[in-house]
Amino acid sequence: MATTIIRKPASFRLRADLLGILRQNAVRENRTLNNYVESVLLDYIFNEPNETTKGAIMEAMSGHNPNKVYDSVDEMFNDILNEE
Numbered sequence: 001m002a003t004t005i006i007r008k009p010a011s012f013r014l015r016a017d018l019l020g021i022l023r024q025n026a027v028r029e030n031r032t033l034n035n036y037v038e039s040v041l042l043d044y045i046f047n048e049p050n051e052t053t054k055g056a057i058m059e060a061m062s063g064h065n066p067n068k069v070y071d072s073v074d075e076m077f078n079d080i081l082n083e084e
Contacts, residue, residue, distance in 0.1 A: 014022075026036035049057065070076040 022037060023033055026033045
């Protein structure tokens with residue numbers, strides 16, 4: 001069953017650099033600027049993260065990291081390889 005989606009014209013003032021990035025992304029995905037912007041907005045509005053993801057986001061934003069933080073990849077691999 002087909003559903004008609006009514007679209008209305010709208011005008012927005014955007015920063016020139018932001019508009020340029022939006023155009024580049026639309027071209028890269030072989031889409032019109034209108035289609036690309038609409039899909040980005042729909043994705044932002046309707047895709048809410050699940051509770052696990054929300055918790056991870058809050059943890060990351062809090063600045064508390066219960067995991068060990070490494071200063072280099074070599075330090076991380078040395079730690080992994082020396083675990084028993």
